Amino acid sequence: MLDGAGATFPAVLYSKWYDEYFKLTGVKVNYQSIGSGGGIKGISDQTVDFGATDGPMTDEQMKAARGGEILHIPMALGAVVPTYNIPELKTPMKLTSDTLAGIFLGDITMWNDARLVADNPDLAAVNKDITTVHRSDGSGTTFVFVDYLSAVSKTWKDRIGVATSVNWPHGLGAKGNEGVAGEVKSNLYSIGYVEYVYAAKNRLGFAWMQNQSGAFIEPTLESVSAAAAGAAANIAPDLRASIVNAPGPRAYPISGFTWLLAYRTMKDLARAQALTRVMWWSIHDGQKFAGDLGYVPIPDPIVEKAADKILSIHVNDRRAFPHS
Amino acid sequence: MRSDSHPSLLEDAASGSALSRNSDLLFSRGTAVIAGGSIVLLVGLAVLLIHDSLPSLSRYGPNFFVTTKWDPVFEEFGAAHYAYGTLVTSILALILATPVGIATALFVAEYAPRWLGDPIGFVIELLAVIPSVIFGLWAFFILTPIVRFTIEPALKAAIGPLPVIGGLFVGPTIGRDYFTAGVILAIMILPTIMSISREIFRAVPDTQREGMLALGATRWEMISNAVLPYARGGLAGAMGLGLARAMGETMAVTMVIGNSSSAISASLLTPGYTMASAIANQFTEADKEIYFAAIVQVALMLLVVATIVNLLSRVLVARITSKFSDAA
Amino acid sequence: MSAASDARPALSLHRTQPGELGRRIVDGIATTLIVGSAVLGVAILAVILGYVVIKGLPAWNIPFFTERPLPYGEVGGGVLPAIAGTMVMLILAAAIAIPAGLATAIYLSEFGRGTFPRAVRFVLDVLAGMPSIVVGVFVWALLVRQVIGTFSALAGAVALAIIMIPIVTRTVEEILRLVPNHLREASLALGAPYWRTVLFVILPTARAGVITGVMLSLARAGGETAPLLLTALGNQFLSFDLLRPMASLPVQIYSYAVAPFDDWHTKAWGSALILILVIGTLSLLTRLATRGARMY
Numbered sequence: 001m002l003d004g005a006g007a008t009f010p011a012v013l014y015s016k017w018y019d020e021y022f023k024l025t026g027v028k029v030n031y032q033s034i035g036s037g038g039g040i041k042g043i044s045d046q047t048v049d050f051g052a053t054d055g056p057m058t059d060e061q062m063k064a065a066r067g068g069e070i071l072h073i074p075m076a077l078g079a080v081v082p083t084y085n086i087p088e089l090k091t092p093m094k095l096t097s098d099t100l101a102g103i104f105l106g107d108i109t110m111w112n113d114a115r116l117v118a119d120n121p122d123l124a125a126v127n128k129d130i131t132t133v134h135r136s137d138g139s140g141t142t143f144v145f146v147d148y149l150s151a152v153s154k155t156w157k158d159r160i161g162v163a164t165s166v167n168w169p170h171g172l173g174a175k176g177n178e179g180v181a182g183e184v185k186s187n188l189y190s191i192g193y194v195e196y197v198y199a200a201k202n203r204l205g206f207a208w209m210q211n212q213s214g215a216f217i218e219p220t221l222e223s224v225s226a227a228a229a230g231a232a233a234n235i236a237p238d239l240r241a242s243i244v245n246a247p248g249p250r251a252y253p254i255s256g257f258t259w260l261l262a263y264r265t266m267k268d269l270a271r272a273q274a275l276t277r278v279m280w281w282s283i284h285d286g287q288k289f290a291g292d293l294g295y296v297p298i299p300d301p302i303v304e305k306a307a308d309k310i311l312s313i314h315v316n317d318r319r320a321f322p323h324s
Numbered sequence: 325m326r327s328d329s330h331p332s333l334l335e336d337a338a339s340g341s342a343l344s345r346n347s348d349l350l351f352s353r354g355t356a357v358i359a360g361g362s363i364v365l366l367v368g369l370a371v372l373l374i375h376d377s378l379p380s381l382s383r384y385g386p387n388f389f390v391t392t393k394w395d396p397v398f399e400e401f402g403a404a405h406y407a408y409g410t411l412v413t414s415i416l417a418l419i420l421a422t423p424v425g426i427a428t429a430l431f432v433a434e435y436a437p438r439w440l441g442d443p444i445g446f447v448i449e450l451l452a453v454i455p456s457v458i459f460g461l462w463a464f465f466i467l468t469p470i471v472r473f474t475i476e477p478a479l480k481a482a483i484g485p486l487p488v489i490g491g492l493f494v495g496p497t498i499g500r501d502y503f504t505a506g507v508i509l510a511i512m513i514l515p516t517i518m519s520i521s522r523e524i525f526r527a528v529p530d531t532q533r534e535g536m537l538a539l540g541a542t543r544w545e546m547i548s549n550a551v552l553p554y555a556r557g558g559l560a561g562a563m564g565l566g567l568a569r570a571m572g573e574t575m576a577v578t579m580v581i582g583n584s585s586s587a588i589s590a591s592l593l594t595p596g597y598t599m600a601s602a603i604a605n606q607f608t609e610a611d612k613e614i615y616f617a618a619i620v621q622v623a624l625m626l627l628v629v630a631t632i633v634n635l636l637s638r639v640l641v642a643r644i645t646s647k648f649s650d651a652a
Numbered sequence: 653m654s655a656a657s658d659a660r661p662a663l664s665l666h667r668t669q670p671g672e673l674g675r676r677i678v679d680g681i682a683t684t685l686i687v688g689s690a691v692l693g694v695a696i697l698a699v700i701l702g703y704v705v706i707k708g709l710p711a712w713n714i715p716f717f718t719e720r721p722l723p724y725g726e727v728g729g730g731v732l733p734a735i736a737g738t739m740v741m742l743i744l745a746a747a748i749a750i751p752a753g754l755a756t757a758i759y760l761s762e763f764g765r766g767t768f769p770r771a772v773r774f775v776l777d778v779l780a781g782m783p784s785i786v787v788g789v790f791v792w793a794l795l796v797r798q799v800i801g802t803f804s805a806l807a808g809a810v811a812l813a814i815i816m817i818p819i820v821t822r823t824v825e826e827i828l829r830l831v832p833n834h835l836r837e838a839s840l841a842l843g844a845p846y847w848r849t850v851l852f853v854i855l856p857t858a859r860a861g862v863i864t865g866v867m868l869s870l871a872r873a874g875g876e877t878a879p880l881l882l883t884a885l886g887n888q889f890l891s892f893d894l895l896r897p898m899a900s901l902p903v904q905i906y907s908y909a910v911a912p913f914d915d916w917h918t919k920a921w922g923s924a925l926i927l928i929l930v931i932g933t934l935s936l937l938t939r940l941a942t943r944g945a946r947m948y
Contacts, residue, residue, distance in 0.1 A: 001889070001891065001893065001896055003802065003803065003885075003887075003896060003897055005803075005885065011724060012723070012724040012725060015723040015724045015888070016723040016724070018888075019722070019723045022889070028889040028891070030886075030887045030888060030889055030891075030896070030897060031888070032885050032886045032887075032897065034608055034609065034885075035608075035609050036609075037608075037609030037610070037611045038608045038609045040609075040611040041608060041609060041610060041611045041616075042608070042803075044611065045797055046801065047796050047797060047801065047802050047803055048802065048803065060612075061611060061612070064613065129496045131496065131498055136583035136584075136605045136606070137605055137606065137608075137609045138396075138606070138609030138610070138611055139609075160397070161397035161398060162397065163396055163397040164396075164609070164611060165396040165397075165606070165609065165611075165615070166395070166396065166397050167393065167394060167395035167396070167397065167398075167585060168584070168585060168586070169586070170584070170586050171584060171586075171595075172498065172500050172582045172583065172584055172595050173582065173583030173584050173585070173595070173597075173605070174583060174910065175583070175605060175910055176910070176911075178907075178910060178911035178912060178913075179910045179911070181911075181912035182910050182911055182912040183500075185912050186468075186469075187498060187499075187500075197725075198912065201725050201912075201913070202912040202913070204912075347845050347846075347847055348845050348846040348847060350847075351845075351846055351847035351850070352759075352762075352763050352846070354755070355755045355756070355758050355759035355762075355763070356759050356763065356768070358751075358752055358755035358756055358759070359755065359756040359759040359760065359769070359772045360768070360772065361752065361756075362756060362772060362775050362776055362779060362817065362818075362821075363771060363772060363775045365775075365779070365814065366775045366778060366779060368790075368794075369786075369787075369790045372790060372793050372794060373786075373789070373790065373793075376793055423689070424689045424692055424693060427685060427686045427688075427689035427690070428686075428689045428690045428692075428693045430686050431686045431687060431689065431690040432690070435683070435686060435687065436690075444690055444693075444694060446939060447693075447694050447697060448690075448693045448694065448697065450697060450932065450935060451693070451696070451697050451700075453871050453872070453875070453931050453932070453935045454700065454875070454928065454931070455874070455875020455876070455877070455902055455927060455931065456875065456876075456877065456878075457875065457877040457902045457905050457906050457909075457924075458700075458704065458875070458905065458924045458927065458928065459700070460906070460909070461704075461905055461909050461920055461921065461924055462700050462703055462704070464909055464910070465707075465909075465917070466703055511696055511700075514693060514696075515693075518693065542675055542676065542678070542679035543679060543682075543683070544678060544679040544682035544683065545675065545678075545679070547682075548682075565781075568781055569781075571783070572781075572782070572783025572784070572785070572786075573783075574783065574784065574785045574877070574878040575877045575878055575902075575906060579906075579909065579910065600783055600785050600878075603785050603786075603789065604785055604878055604881065607788075607789065607792070607882060608881070608882060620789065620793075623785070623786050623789045626783055626785075626786060627782065627783070627786045630781060630782065630783055630786075631778050631781060631782070634777070634778070634780075634781030635777065635778070635781075638777060
């Protein structure tokens with residue numbers, strides 16, 4: 001049995017994957033969604049076999065990892081969507097980088113603020129306080145979200161910064177994507193940020209974000225793929241990539257990769273084989289499950305690079321992935 | 325409380341065979357070693373916590389306890405608002421639970437006949453065994469909407485406009501705040517306060533009661549003049565133990581308090597953290613060494629505060645019950 | 653009546669004194685408030701239990717008890733790994749806590765005079781009042797991070813055992829103290845070594861109290877969530893591997909409650925119902941055992 005822990009962002013996909021993988025091979029891959037921070041800490045402390053994160057590890061974190069070099073292996077792409085609970089709004093909310101930053105910084109406090117009404121006339125009738133919901137745990141979803149906000153708002157970058165866990169100026173904290181969706185669902189007039197599927201599956205409204213070209217983009221398979229299109233060509237060799245605020249007319253601006261974290265040098269051959277096998281399956285066969293569940297498959301050039309990373313995992317100079 | 329044990333019958337056994345003497349020695353030493361294990365455990369725990377929080381202790385010093393900026397990005401950690409959250413919710417719980425707990429204890433000990441009082445006491449003690457997470461579940465789904473849509477708006481409308489204490493009810497009524505946490509904590513510590521108070525009342529000697537009744541006092545006068553004054557110290561101890569329990573509660577609190585690191589605010593309608601819920605939310609995810617050390621330091625804070633309150637309360641309770649058993 | 657008796661002052665014992673009405677009103681108010689508090693306390697318990705039953709029963713079907721969880725968002729499946737996990741970890745925790753607690757209780761009751769036993773008692777008081785999240789932090793730092801090296805059922809069991817030991821020790825010690833000396837003296841006079849006396853004469857006599865202590869501590873440990881979140885983590889598969897993460901009912905309840913899926917909410921209530929039944933039964937049995945205990 002393999003034990004992994006980490007991001008809640010891809011948890012919907014991973015829980016499907018590992019259920020299917022168990023039915024296929026009988027190998028149990030136990031994945032606990034405790035947040036990307038937990039995945040990073042878990043693999044760093046070597047308390048789990050693999051970690052999962054949507055916020056790439058920093059150089060400092062990678063140096064601190066107890067078992068040596070850590071590999072980031074991309075598994076899927078997803079969209080971080082601002083999700084809200086406003087019964088009066090019948091059409092999707094439209095948010096710009098300024099209005100989104102304003103809401104989460106606390107500059108915009110009412111739903112019928114002029115700046116919001118400018119893009120959403122229906123909000124003029126909603127004279128209610130905005131309740132923001134953020135992650136209380138260390139989160140890659142947070143990372144992608146604040147990465148975007150830092151890219152588009154200097155105030156955000158200077159005041160709050162980018163990390164898996166930041167000092168939110170206000171709002172409720174909830175654990176996991178599940179928790180944020182749960183809070184938004186049970187709190188009228190609240191807004192949070194979650195991976196697309198958590199909003200869609202719970203029939204929560206999600207906003208269309210304005211991208212660099214000025215268009216309001218709906219988070220879809222196409223728009224997220226468009227955001228990743230540029231990355232495929234010039235992704236960093238260690239595959240840690242940020243694709244927020246991507247250029248391109250159809251690109252959804254708050255998109256991100258999600259990775260598995262594993263050590264290049266492992267100690268237990270059986271375990272390493274099992275891990276490399278399931279990762280191999282995930283980036284090849286597993287990709288077909290992504291679309292239905294609200295995720296986006298990784299582009300082929302990146303699949304190849306990910307495969308290379310998997311093949312580089314070894315135990316005592318011996319490649320872990322079995323020669324077939 | 326009797327703190328002596330049996331006279332050492334081991335000396336009497338010494339007249340037995342050499343074999344039995346050695347096995348007795350082994351027995352007494354063996355159990356002593358295991359008993360000593362608990363001391364090793366506690367010391368080890370304290371040492372480990374101090375060791376792991378050293379990076380934070382040395383870097384932030386005493387400021388840690390008074391600053392409220394908890395910023396993992398810019399590496400500024402201050403846990404004053406976590407301590408504040410613990411304090412506010414626990415004290416609110418105490419304020420709500422103490423009258424009901426002591427009154428119920430009076431009912432069981434002074435008013436009700438045994439056939440009624442004992443079962444009622446047992447039923448309320450059943451509240452004590454309900455796990456924290458189930459209180460959290462109930463509070464999350466049932467209590468919060470009631471608080472949010474009924475209780476808080478009513479309190480805000482009634483008390484909000486008043487000077488000074490109006491500041492307790494400022495802000496949007498979301499239901500995920502200190503207030504809801506205080507209410508669920510009150511329910512959780514009610515049985516603790518009740519059962520200890522009941523023991524205290526039972527320990528008050530009857531001579532006092534009989535004296536008052538002979539003078540023609542009503543039952544309430546008898547209680548307020550003969551029982552309560554003598555039980556004061558013990559009741560304080562009961563409250564203290566309730567307080568200690570409230571401070572250490574994690575799950576029920578974390579599910580309704582809002583988990584927000586915003587600064588200290590007087591309003592009970594603010595979402596916040598307690599020390600325990602902060603640890604629960606952030607411990608497994610503290611992915612930087614200094615962040616981890618800061619969390620462990622919060623755990624250390626919690627341990628010290630809870631232990632002090634706990635021990636002080638036990639002393640208070642013990643003194644009263646021994647005073648009465650001597651006097652009886 | 654004669655005119656003479658009319659002139660005598662009335663000696664009625666029920667003559668109303670000045671201010672007595674006020675005192676009676678105060679007494680009435682006090683009584684009402686006090687009885688009301690008791691009613692409130694019982695009502696709160698009834699409400700909470702009522703909700704758990706009403707909301708939890710719909711979750712109870714065969715798959716709920718026999719299957720493992722389905723992937724996120726899919727309706728169906730069950731909580732078998734959590735039920736099994738709680739049982740396994742409780743049994744393991746008891747295996748650690750009962751011998752340790754018994755030995756400590758025996759030491760304190762039979763040999764307990766002096767500073768060392770006083771120190772042990774003090775330490776046990778501290779441990780009894782320790783927030784369980786702190787226990788979790790300690791066991792994580794010691795076992796998960798170092799000694800065992802993974803999140804594991806064993807670490808979870810150790811955390812639970814640490815919580816159980818003070819309860820077992822305190823309950824058993826009190827019972828042992830109540831066993832009268834003549835039993836000890838008789839056994840020793842017959843030439844039995846002390847350890848035999850304790851194990852085969854005293855302990856069996858105190859049987860009811862020992863069982864009470866065990867059940868009380870199990871009821872407490874069975875509901876603990878925070879330490880398990882940090883030590884045993886969780887598992888969506890059925891597993892009996894003690895060196896790997898394991899599911900448990902309290903953690904399952906928490907995970908399901910805060911998630912957005914309605915099916916999971918129902919399952920959270922259903923799991924809570926299971927937990928309440930188990931813990932409630934243990935508590936009830938404990939109460940009955942002490943009620944009927946007649947030792948001498």
